[in-house]
Amino acid sequence: MKKILFASALAALVVACAPKVTPAASTTTETTTSSTSAPASTANPATAKIEAGHQVYTAKCGRCHALKEPSHYTAERWVPILQSMAPKAKLSEEETANVLAYVQANAKKA
Numbered sequence: 001m002k003k004i005l006f007a008s009a010l011a012a013l014v015v016a017c018a019p020k021v022t023p024a025a026s027t028t029t030e031t032t033t034s035s036t037s038a039p040a041s042t043a044n045p046a047t048a049k050i051e052a053g054h055q056v057y058t059a060k061c062g063r064c065h066a067l068k069e070p071s072h073y074t075a076e077r078w079v080p081i082l083q084s085m086a087p088k089a090k091l092s093e094e095e096t097a098n099v100l101a102y103v104q105a106n107a108k109k110a
Contacts, residue, residue: 046101053095053102060089061099070106078103 061067073081078100086096 053098075104
C-alpha cells in the first residue's frame with residue numbers, strides 16, 4: 001500500500017512540475033474604415049502596457065501556480081513580489097514592467 005501511495009505522489013509531483021505549454025499569441029490584422037481611429041495599442045500606450053502585462057501574468061505566472069487577484073495586495077506590496085518571482089518565471093525586463101503595470105493598475109487602494 002505504501003508503494004502505491006509513493007508512486008502516486010511521485011507521479012503527481014512529476015506532472016505538476018512539468019513545463020506547461022502556453023498558447024502562442026495570435027496576430028490578427030484589424031481593418032478600419034475611418035482614418036481617425038487608431039488601434040488601442042497606439043491610442044494609449046499605458047493601456048497597451050497594462051493589457052500586455054495581463055497577458056504575461058496569465059500566461060507565465062499562471063503556468064506554475066494559481067494566480068492572485070491583483071486587488072489582494074497594494075501597489076507597493078506587488079513590487080517585492082514581482083522582484084522575487086520574475087526571475088523564476090524568466091520574465092524579461094519589459095515583461096516584468098508590463099506585469100507590474102497591470103498588477104499596480106488593479107491593486108488594492110491603500
